[in-house]
Amino acid sequence: MRVVFASWAWPSHLLPLTPLAWAFRAAGHEVLVATQPPLVGAVTAAGLPAVAVGSAMDHTRLLGSAMRPLHPDAAPAPAPAPVPAPGRRRRLGLSVRVAEDMVDGLARLCAAWQPSLVLHEPTTYAAPLAAASLGIAHAPVLWGVNFHDAARAHEAEAFAGLSARLGVDGFDSRGLVTVDPCPPSLQVPSAHPRLGLRHVPYNGPGVVPxxxxxxxxxxxxxxxxxxxxxxxxxxxxxxxxxxxxxxxxxxxxxxxxxxxxxxxxxxxxxxxxxxxxxxxxxxxxxxxxxxxxxxxxxxxxxxxxxxxxxxxxxxxxxxxxxxxxxxxxxxxxxxxxxxxxxxxxxxxxxxxxxxxxxxxxxxxxxxxxxxxxxxxGLPSAAAVVRRLTAMVSGAERPMGG
Missing domain, CATH: 3.40.50.2000 (Glycogen Phosphorylase B;)
Structure with missing residues (x-):
């Protein structure tokens, strides 16, 4: 089976995908990791094949408005946020900009390589959009505690333009199942089916001093x-x-x-x-x-x-x-x-x-x-690979389906 992993170019979003990508490769599946150009080197340093999609966006400028300090009075003023075009909503603004940058390249990659599954970190909306436009199974892989779930209330409106352009009807970023490395006692409850994954930390390559x-x-x-x-x-x-x-x-x-x-x-x-x-x-x-x-x-x-x-x-x-x-x-x-x-x-x-x-x-x-x-006590990455493969092949019904 062919699997695409996708993340925009923020290191802490890419790294949690790496052990699961290793597990797919170890099980004999073909893997490509799609990210924006600034993080291609981080992908190859992890021993995974990379594909650059989108551009080298100025993420620091965009994050000036997205990462809100708790104590702004004690902090320097952030860089002014880009003025939105008339009619554009501010909610999920950074995610929309990143999706606009990545989605066409990611869709071209998927159309040419024809993966059976697209896995992505939860804020890379280009992945579920591109996958849905091509009829490919997709699923998010959480980093930890799921504080993103509240964004779902705004997804349909925020991504209405991209959904219409791609011919996606009823966009839902959650896909088949949510792959979740967080212990249940720590995680936020959710009605959407989840597939537990034993967390294997990977914070980049290094030498033990x-x-x-x-x-x-x-x-x-x-x-x-x-x-x-x-x-x-x-x-x-x-x-x-x-x-x-x-x-x-x-x-x-x-x-x-x-x-x-x-x-x-x-x-x-x-x-x-x-x-x-x-x-x-x-x-x-x-x-x-x-x-x-x-x-x-x-x-x-x-x-x-x-x-x-x-x-x-x-x-x-x-x-x-x-x-x-x-x-x-x-x-x-x-x-x-x-x-x-x-x-x-x-x-x-x-x-x-x-x-x-x-x-x-x-x-x-x-x-x-x-x-x-x-x-x-959560399932190993190898077990999660087997479950996801079975869901995609039809040997196992998607959880909750």
Whole structure:
């Protein structure tokens, strides 16, 4: 069987698709990964064949209006959003622009290569549109907690123009089934059928450094501080804000008797001359290599970091920075495996005190271990490949069908 995986060019959206693409290849299926040109290198670095569709859009400019800071008064003003054309709705504006950029190239790819299935991350609407226009089965693959479901109320209207141009009637981005890596106790309930998938973290290629192969001091906990990759791809103001926020947190955490590892996509994002001598900065070290040796992760609540820590059984202290961080952080805190500082302005001393509380309270580690066990009980990628193949071939009715 031939399978197309599709994602627009945002790293944290592409990476969760990679292990499932590996599983399809390992089962003998042909796979192509379609993305916009800026992420073609990330696809090939993961050992997968890439096809560029669409253009090298200025995503940082578009995201200036889509990624809403929780505390705009404390942040530089975002770049002005593009003025919408008369009559165009603002809802799902970024997703519509990306779909317009990708859909024709993706439809041409599918028409020529004739895949049996198109799998996509949930905000790459070009994939279900192109697949539906050609009568190809399609399904979204979630990153983690499904905060996208509310967008369904606006999809038909937002994509009415593209649907009409492509001849798609009754557009539904959910497709056959939703492939879901999130443990049920963490996930948002949904009436749409879901196919559980054991999460295998992949945060990019990397080399395990020698210090990480040696056990740390059992009496000195290790904290990982990371904002993920998104702020490093955002506009300059948001990038600068994230850098300053990390420095303030590090200064506060340095008062604890802990090892601090700052995981960043670029050393330029951290002014190491301002850091205490015992703070370690790692550049492009994948979190799936780092977190198993950590006792706590402090992060903003992004899906990639959250799911990687979950799979490692590491408690999490969530410091939400964007509106989209809030709901996943709240869901995680409700499991007992995390604390979330919610939407209050971030006080470094409050973060330090919360971290100290979590490190001395065994219940957080216990809840994180239970959540990890729940995640490990979900079907393997190999099993999901078999189920999806059976659904597409007709050997198994689509779930809920």
């Amino acid at each position: 020698p210090w990480l192969r040696r056990p740390g001091r059992p009496d000195r906990p290790r904290i990982c501080l990371t904002w993920g990759v998104s702020p490093h791809w955002a506009n300059e103001d948001e990038h600068a804000r994230a850098v300053e926020q990390q420095h303030r947190l590090i200064a506060a955490l340095a008062g604890l008797d802990v090892d601090i590892v700052v995981a960043t996509s670029s050393r330029e994002a951290v002014d190491e001359t301002r850091l205490p001598a015992d703070v370690r900065v790692v550049e492009r070290l994948p979190l799936h290599l780092l977190l198993p040796g950590c006792d706590l992760m402090i992060a903003r609540g992004g899906a990639g970091s959250m799911m990687t820590a979950l799979a490692a059984g590491v408690p999490q202290l969530c410091v939400p920075q964007y509106v989209s961080d809030l709901m996943p952080a709240e869901r995680l805190a409700a499991t007992g495996a995390a604390l979330s500082l919610g939407d209050t302005p971030t006080d470094p001393e409050a973060v330090r005190d919360a971290a100290a509380l979590m490190l001395r309270t065994p219940a957080f580690a216990g809840a994180a271990a239970r959540l990890r066990a729940e995640a490990e």
